[in-house]
Structure formats: C-alpha cells, structure tokens
Amino acid sequence: MQPDLGDLNAFLTVARAGGFRDASRVMGVSASGLSEAVRRLEARLGLRLLHRTTRSVVPTEAGARLIERLGPAIAEVETALEVVNSFRDRPAGTLRLNVPISAARLVLPTIVPGFLAAYPDIRLEITAEDRFVDVIAAGCDAGIRYEERLEQDMIAVPIGPRTQRFAAAASPTYLKRRGCPQHPRDLLDHDCLRGRFSGGAVHPWEFERDGEVINIDTSGPLIVQLGAGSDLLVDAAIAGSGVVYHFEDWLRPHLASGALMPILEPWWPRFSGPFLYYPGRRLVPEPLRAFIDYVKLERAG
The missing domain is CATH 1.10.10.10 (Winged helix-like DNA-binding domain superfamily/Winged helix DNA-binding domain)
Known part of the structure; x- marks a missing residue:
C-alpha cells in the first residue's frame, strides 16, 4: 500500500x-x-x-x-493544486516566503499590509532568517536575497529600494569621550560593535570613496549574530558602548532623533537592493503570481 x-x-x-x-x-x-x-x-x-x-x-x-x-515533491503538489485558483474570481491559498531578517524589518512593512488588503483570500507565511536555504526544500514558494547570493537557475524580481548603504554611527556621548574618526583607519583605535553572520564569519567593515575601497579589521567589546542580535548592537551604540556599522535604513530613525551621529558618511558604501526570487522550472502558484504582480505594480507606481 x-x-x-x-x-x-x-x-x-x-x-x-x-x-x-x-x-x-x-x-x-x-x-x-x-x-x-x-x-x-x-x-x-x-x-x-x-x-x-x-x-x-x-x-x-x-x-x-x-x-x-519529499520537500520539493510536496511543493510541486501544492503548486499543482494552486493552479485551480486561476478559475476563481481572485487568487486564494497560502504564500510562503523565506526572507532575511533585514528584509522583514526594512522592506516588507511597506508591502505586506497593502498586499493583504488587496488579496484577502491569500494567507502569507513568512520565515525570517539569515542563513541561506533552498527555498523549495524548506517548503517555501519564494525568497528574498541579495544579488550575490542568488542562484543561477532562479528568476529574480527587484523588491524594495534598488540602492542601499551601510552606515557607521555612534552616540554623542561616545564621540565626546573618544573623538570622531576622520578616516576609516581611525576606527582601529575605537571600540567597534560587530556582527557575525550565521555561518560564523564576522561582518567586514568596508568603506568606499572616489573609487578607493578600504576594508577595516575592527575590534571591540561586543559581537552579536546579525539579524536577531542587530537591535542589541544598535542599543549598545546608543548607550555609548562604541561604533556600530549597519544598514543605513536600520539606523535612520536613531540618526534622525540624534541618538546616533553619522560617522565617515562620505565613505559609506552603496550596494544593490534585494530581489524576490523563485525557481523558473515550476508553475508559479497563484498567490505567488499575485505577489509578484503587486510588487511590480508598487515599483511602477
């Protein structure tokens, strides 16, 4: 049997x-x-x-x-069942996304509420993690990742800001006590609050200006796992423990309030924004097709 x-x-x-x-x-x-x-x-x-x-x-x-x-096989069965949604007045079903924590924090809040309002029969399930996974084997329909981590056989759709920056910042009390770095190499004499990727590597601090790229091997009193521990990095910086280096968008509310002060802003490196990606070798489920169309419409608008 x-x-x-x-x-x-x-x-x-x-x-x-x-x-x-x-x-x-x-x-x-x-x-x-x-x-x-x-x-x-x-x-x-x-x-x-x-x-x-x-x-x-x-x-x-x-x-x-x-x-x-089994993971990919069941995903294919679910995709086949979702095809019948094309016979409905509007798409329905479950859409599962695997996204980095930064995307859940910085990209999806401006997209998800409007999407759910536009498609009330779709249930959205989001797994936020920073390790790189096979989205199909993980039971997801699509994922969000940055360009350098996309596999060649994936279809990629731009989502969120197309250009982002990493920013360095510290609290006014820290800068008053230790002085403000004028060049990236000055950070070698500062307490730097660092993040570690899920794979174990410490996030490099890279700076760029007029074509010159400088990587600084920083050191300091605190290392946390990026994503889940990023708020702790920011809180420690606000409290005066050292210099933080993170997504500019993540730090922006604290820069705007004055809790953090920008450091070396002319050196902040730019990088391309994230992509929604999904495999091209399978039928696109109706909930995912609706999400892709919504993202494209939002970008066009």
Whole structure:
C-alpha cells in the first residue's frame, strides 16, 4: 500500500519543526494525530524515520534522505493544486516566503499590509532568517536575497529600494569621550560593535570613496549574530558602548532623533537592493503570481 500524502506531509512538518507539539501548531491538528500519522507511515515503509526522545525529535538517516526528496515533491503538489485558483474570481491559498531578517524589518512593512488588503483570500507565511536555504526544500514558494547570493537557475524580481548603504554611527556621548574618526583607519583605535553572520564569519567593515575601497579589521567589546542580535548592537551604540556599522535604513530613525551621529558618511558604501526570487522550472502558484504582480505594480507606481 502506498503511503498517504497526508502522512507524508505530517512527517515532513514534524521533522522541520523538530517536534510534534510545534508541528501541531503549524498544521492546526493535535500532536497525537501527527504522532499516529508518522507511526502509520513508518509501518507502511518498514523503516524508522524519526528518533524520538522526551526532549527532541531528530530524523534517522532514512528520514533525512526522505526529507531531501519529499520537500520539493510536496511543493510541486501544492503548486499543482494552486493552479485551480486561476478559475476563481481572485487568487486564494497560502504564500510562503523565506526572507532575511533585514528584509522583514526594512522592506516588507511597506508591502505586506497593502498586499493583504488587496488579496484577502491569500494567507502569507513568512520565515525570517539569515542563513541561506533552498527555498523549495524548506517548503517555501519564494525568497528574498541579495544579488550575490542568488542562484543561477532562479528568476529574480527587484523588491524594495534598488540602492542601499551601510552606515557607521555612534552616540554623542561616545564621540565626546573618544573623538570622531576622520578616516576609516581611525576606527582601529575605537571600540567597534560587530556582527557575525550565521555561518560564523564576522561582518567586514568596508568603506568606499572616489573609487578607493578600504576594508577595516575592527575590534571591540561586543559581537552579536546579525539579524536577531542587530537591535542589541544598535542599543549598545546608543548607550555609548562604541561604533556600530549597519544598514543605513536600520539606523535612520536613531540618526534622525540624534541618538546616533553619522560617522565617515562620505565613505559609506552603496550596494544593490534585494530581489524576490523563485525557481523558473515550476508553475508559479497563484498567490505567488499575485505577489509578484503587486510588487511590480508598487515599483511602477
């Protein structure tokens, strides 16, 4: 007997959530029902797919191999089902996006409310994280990333500002105590509040002016993981702990209020804005097509 699609989806959700309780909240069904679905699937396959303890649920080797193939397959099934939305008066269904925390903070707030108002039958699910993932294997329809992190087989649509800058800033009390850097190399003598990427590398501080690019190997009293810890970096800078280097848009409210003062502004480097990306090898689900059209319309307007 072939495994039931519902059981396969239950297994995939439990594995991704790392437990039956969290998966039950995602799917809106009981944890006991999910447990029974996974047991039923394991019985039909004759294999254990999940190691279960009182603290965690971890895929076995067989389970991990099944997840690798199952994620894209179920995504294709969901896409096929979404095709019927073209026969409705307006698109409906679920749109799942995987985005960096910076996009959730700086890009989507100006887009999401209007989109939800325009398409009340679409439910938007957003996962904000800074690690680079395979959006299809993660069960998402599309993602937002910057140009240097886009894969070649993806279709990319501009979203949000097309040019952004990194900015350096510090509080007035810090600058009064330590002085204001006049050149990027002066930062070598300052307390710099740094961020670390999810992969472990510390975010480089790069400055550019009139074609000259300078990378500064800064040091200081605080390192946080970028994204989730970025507000702590800013709060520490406001409190006078040192110099912060982050998205200008992230720092702008504090620059406007005077809580932070700009440093080395003529050296702030520019970079291209983010893209909404999705695979070109599959049918575009109606909720995603509606979102793409909405983003394009917003940019045209």
